[in-house]
Amino acid sequence: MSRPAAPEALREPTERAGRGWTAALSLANGAIWVGWYGPLQILLALQAAELAPPGTAKESVLAWVTGAGAVVSMVSNPLFGALSDRTASRFGRRTPWILAGALGGAGALVLLAGADTVPGMALGWCLVQLTLNAAFAAVTAAVPDRVPQRQRGAVGGWVGAAQILGVVAGTGLATVAGGAVGDGAGTGGVVAGGVVAGYLACAGFVVLGAAPYVLLHRDPVLPADRRPALRLRALLAGLWISPRRHPDLGWAWLTRFLINLGNALALLYLLYYLRDVLHHPDPGGGVLMLTAVNAVTLLGTVVVGGWWSDRVGRRQPFVLWAGVLMTVATGLLAGWQTWPGALCAAALLGVGFGVFTSVDFALMTEVLPAAADRGKDLGLINIANALPQVAAPVLAAPIVQHLGGYRVLYGVAAAVGLVGALLVRRIRGVA
Numbered sequence: 001m002s003r004p005a006a007p008e009a010l011r012e013p014t015e016r017a018g019r020g021w022t023a024a025l026s027l028a029n030g031a032i033w034v035g036w037y038g039p040l041q042i043l044l045a046l047q048a049a050e051l052a053p054p055g056t057a058k059e060s061v062l063a064w065v066t067g068a069g070a071v072v073s074m075v076s077n078p079l080f081g082a083l084s085d086r087t088a089s090r091f092g093r094r095t096p097w098i099l100a101g102a103l104g105g106a107g108a109l110v111l112l113a114g115a116d117t118v119p120g121m122a123l124g125w126c127l128v129q130l131t132l133n134a135a136f137a138a139v140t141a142a143v144p145d146r147v148p149q150r151q152r153g154a155v156g157g158w159v160g161a162a163q164i165l166g167v168v169a170g171t172g173l174a175t176v177a178g179g180a181v182g183d184g185a186g187t188g189g190v191v192a193g194g195v196v197a198g199y200l201a202c203a204g205f206v207v208l209g210a211a212p213y214v215l216l217h218r219d220p221v222l223p224a225d226r227r228p229a230l231r232l233r234a235l236l237a238g239l240w241i242s243p244r245r246h247p248d249l250g251w252a253w254l255t256r257f258l259i260n261l262g263n264a265l266a267l268l269y270l271l272y273y274l275r276d277v278l279h280h281p282d283p284g285g286g287v288l289m290l291t292a293v294n295a296v297t298l299l300g301t302v303v304v305g306g307w308w309s310d311r312v313g314r315r316q317p318f319v320l321w322a323g324v325l326m327t328v329a330t331g332l333l334a335g336w337q338t339w340p341g342a343l344c345a346a347a348l349l350g351v352g353f354g355v356f357t358s359v360d361f362a363l364m365t366e367v368l369p370a371a372a373d374r375g376k377d378l379g380l381i382n383i384a385n386a387l388p389q390v391a392a393p394v395l396a397a398p399i400v401q402h403l404g405g406y407r408v409l410y411g412v413a414a415a416v417g418l419v420g421a422l423l424v425r426r427i428r429g430v431a
Helices: 019-051 058-085 095-113 118-146 149-176 189-216 232-237 247-267 270-276 283-299 302-312 316-335 339-365 371-402 406-426
Strands: none
Touching: 019 058, 019 095, 019 118, 019 149, 019 189, 019 270, 019 283, 058 095, 058 118, 058 371, 095 118, 095 189, 118 149, 118 339, 118 371, 149 189, 149 283, 149 302, 149 339, 247 316, 247 339, 247 371, 247 406, 270 283, 283 302, 283 339, 302 316, 302 339, 316 339, 316 406, 339 371, 371 406
């Protein structure tokens, strides 16, 4: 007796993804990043400065809040990925989670806007991470569900371009929406009003950005009889993939983690770096300008890098040299502490991160163990994005306060990123 064919949701895709589908998925991904990076780049730092109790450093408050949120992100991404793998809805496996995550994320941002204590701020940010990670896990898994391997570099490039545009849009909304985001200290209700308006603008963008994908594109349906049983013990056991059995996945994960850790160390205190080290007259505007410069150079490489990687059929050299270039950029922040130095660092970081974003994503989809667990496995891989948000505050706060300040911080960030770039050579199954 011949074995029944796998349903569409579990087959390796062979048809090229269309432009409309790619554009809608990219927009949904960008909207999620608006919901993350409007707060991370501007709003959380301003709230931390406003709500920090007397005698408590604003850096410590920000580190605690972002660290707590990153722990939630680290757990929720693979969990929601596993749940989406088992979803047999008539709307598909991924779409229901994109919708629920976007609506929930918008609601959590509104709750965060009203926080007037540090615990309330932490709770709101954890809810933002929980809900937006449900959407992000589904968006990420949709790529190997629908895109053949020979096209994943290019599609990863467009998704990555939307990601950085989401960072820029989130930063811009956070800075402009309230019309009052200044130095974050001593201005009381003026800054608070700007922060609230920034959060509300980000929340609206999250919902509007996810709508085209949810409303216009069909998601492959998993038949109910092919859905794995939802048992808590098996679900939790599946959240571990042995690096001994799958060494390529292990090395790829470590590469992504270290490069992202170096990037997180570089970006965590950017607002404070401009204010306290460079004495920039408008640190919020300075962050926006650096983000825009970074975005321009990133957009110039993210799609081209992915497309070029598809054409030559190789991933490792692109990831390696992208990581090296990011190391050089971070080193500039340590060695050339001027506004022109920060602008040059932002430009170089954009070039490197653009190539890394598209090509590393394609590489990751090629080391996945099984089609039935794409959402869960990519969720585990995405821990390499979230865990640095936990580790970075733990490392950065004592370095800045006690171990040499920002020059040492950026030197450490450069060294960590370089090690990550070199480890990509340990992967054997992907050229």
